[in-house]
Amino acid sequence: xxTISETAQSHFAKLLSEQAxxxxxxxxxxxxxxxxxxxxxxxxxxxxxxxxDIRLNFNGFDAVVDKxxxxxxxxxxxxxxxxxxxxQLTLKAPNAKARKLSDDASLEEQVDHMLxxxxxxxxxNHGGQVQLVEITAEGIAVLxxxxxxxxxxxxxxxxxxxxxxxxxxxxxxxxxxxxxTEHNRGDHSYY
Numbered sequence: 001x002x003t004i005s006e007t008a009q010s011h012f013a014k015l016l017s018e019q020a021x022x023x024x025x026x027x028x029x030x031x032x033x034x035x036x037x038x039x040x041x042x043x044x045x046x047x048x049x050x051x052x053d054i055r056l057n058f059n060g061f062d063a064v065v066d067k068x069x070x071x072x073x074x075x076x077x078x079x080x081x082x083x084x085x086x087x088q089l090t091l092k093a094p095n096a097k098a099r100k101l102s103d104d105a106s107l108e109e110q111v112d113h114m115l116x117x118x119x120x121x122x123x124x125n126h127g128g129q130v131q132l133v134e135i136t137a138e139g140i141a142v143l144x145x146x147x148x149x150x151x152x153x154x155x156x157x158x159x160x161x162x163x164x165x166x167x168x169x170x171x172x173x174x175x176x177x178x179x180x181t182e183h184n185r186g187d188h189s190y191y
Contacts, residue, residue: 008080013060022046024062029096032072037096071099107173139175151183
């Protein structure tokens with residue numbers, strides 16, 4: 001699930017040697033599966049390990065992962081690097097914002113994954129997001145926008161020139177997109 005480099009393992013072992021016996025590290029994701037997902041590493045005292053936590057054994061310590069974070073930490077990598085600026089612990093979790101798709105994922109799951117991993121991070125720059133409501137029998141992806149996208153003057157361009165073009169190019173079953181959002185202009189909209 002998580003790869004921790006030898007240098008990072010040595011770093012953790014050194015840090016943990018200064019903590020109470022039985023202390024491990026906890027690797028977690030806050031807001032998993034969203035564009036606001038954040039990964040972190042913290043100390044995990046022995047009495048803070050939950051019954052359904054997953055334990056991963058490393059050199060001199062365990063990494064503990066909660067059940068909810070686990071699918072979002074697939075293929076995660078932790079490293080301890082030294083460069084001109086000094087030393088730094090890095091954590092890369094490519095699936096933190098959306099679970100990795102299974103090989104037999106449905107069209108709806110694939111479209112939703114695309115929205116969560118490719119479109120929503122861009123819309124989040126403007127305080128917005130989009131979600132898939134349904135895919136019609138005719139192959140129309142019905143979408144609902146929220147946040148700063150609600151009432152935005154650029155929504156039609158975002159929908160037709162951005163999202164629709166990307167979806168049609170990526171999924172042969174998709175013939176178009178439709179926005180069902182009741183766009184109300186207001187202070188929340190991004191202009």
